[in-house]
Amino acid sequence: MQHPASAGFFISHDATAWLGTFLALNAQEKGKLIMARVAVVTGGTRGIGRAICQQLKFDGFAVVANYGGNDEAAQKCADELGIQVRKWDVGDHEAAIAGCMEVESSIGPIDVVVNNAGITRDGTLHKMSFEDWNEVMRINLGGCFNMAKAAFPGMRERGWGRIVNIGSINGQAGQYGQVNYAAAKSGIHGFTKALAQEGAKAGVTVNAIAPGYIDTDMVAAVPEEVLGKIVAKIPVGRLGQAEEIARGVSFLCSEQAGFVTGSTMSINGGQHMY
Numbered sequence: 129m130q131h132p133a134s135a136g137f138f139i140s141h142d143a144t145a146w147l148g149t150f151l152a153l154n155a156q157e158k159g160k161l162i163m164a165r166v167a168v169v170t171g172g173t174r175g176i177g178r179a180i181c182q183q184l185k186f187d188g189f190a191v192v193a194n195y196g197g198n199d200e201a202a203q204k205c206a207d208e209l210g211i212q213v214r215k216w217d218v219g220d221h222e223a224a225i226a227g228c229m230e231v232e233s234s235i236g237p238i239d240v241v242v243n244n245a246g247i248t249r250d251g252t253l254h255k256m257s258f259e260d261w262n263e264v265m266r267i268n269l270g271g272c273f274n275m276a277k278a279a280f281p282g283m284r285e286r287g288w289g290r291i292v293n294i295g296s297i298n299g300q301a302g303q304y305g306q307v308n309y310a311a312a313k314s315g316i317h318g319f320t321k322a323l324a325q326e327g328a329k330a331g332v333t334v335n336a337i338a339p340g341y342i343d344t345d346m347v348a349a350v351p352e353e354v355l356g357k358i359v360a361k362i363p364v365g366r367l368g369q370a371e372e373i374a375r376g377v378s379f380l381c382s383e384q385a386g387f388v389t390g391s392t393m394s395i396n397g398g399q400h401m402y
């Protein structure tokens with residue numbers, strides 16, 4: 129069943145999912161029939177983002193997964209999770225604003241944004257092109273700004289909102305060959321603390337999660353011998369699972385986390401503690 133306002137986008141054809149958008153009881157407000165809160169997860173169709181979408185749907189949110197270009201993975205995600213998906217480049221300011229406006233007009237006001245979309249363009253500084261620097265900053269950090277510009281004012285006006293930004297252990301500790309990625313992720317942590325101060329009095333919390341090494345396509349791109357050395361330095365002795373990050377997001381998006389803002393939750397198997 130396709131909502132007329134969604135023409136041109138993939139959506140789930142699962143009618144129960146669409147009805148769920150309107151009828152779902154938000155798990156945090158059991159007993160009351162209310163509109164489900166709307167959560168947009170950028171980069172929500174694969175890896176960590178997909179696990180976040182699954183978790184937030186379980187929590188009772190009407191979830192929209194944004195993605196950048198892989199239509200096949202997006203359709204699979206929509207079909208398997210029973211959620212709606214929308215394509216736009218989070219690093220493109222106009223596209224992000226237009227995408228969020230379309231979500232608000234076809235589904236409802238955006239109550240939760242999870243800024244998860246991210247890319248790597250690794251290389252040591254002397255080999256890194258300006259394009260590789262710029263693209264990572266544009267998508268990983270610029271995407272957070274663009275999504276916040278679209279959704280944060282409405283959250284403040286309505287007196288409730290949750291923004292969760294996915295940073296990285298490498299934004300906290302740095303990493304060889306990642307000046308672009310580490311700078312963007314470190315920027316996310318600063319962005320989080322600054323925006324948290326602007327939302328606090330209006331009931332909008334802004335937090336970050338700094339994942340360690342998680343078993344996704346992004347980490348699959350790391351050469352095996354490098355990955356072996358990384359895992360050897362993780363005290364729990366393994367890569368993390370996407371679902372372990374999703375459970376952190378779930379808490380930060382909950383009613384119970386209203387006093388948690390401006391924080392960075394490190395979920396990294398003990399690899400970096402400070």
Ligand code: NDP
Pocket residue numbers: 170171172173174175176177194195196197198199201216217218219244245246247267294295296297338339340341342343344345346347
């Ligand atoms: P994946 O590469 O598995 O998935 C990335 C997702 O982001 C995809 O859905 C992709 O869409 C989307 N995306 C990429 N570029 C854009 C764009 N310009 N606009 C919109 N969506 C885009 O990544 P992970 O799941 O591994 O990582 C998710 C987040 O977690 C990232 O921010 C990453 O930096 C961070 N992180 C990951 C760690 C890890 O170990 N995996 C560790 C620490 C942090 P499409 O499918 O269309 O390309």
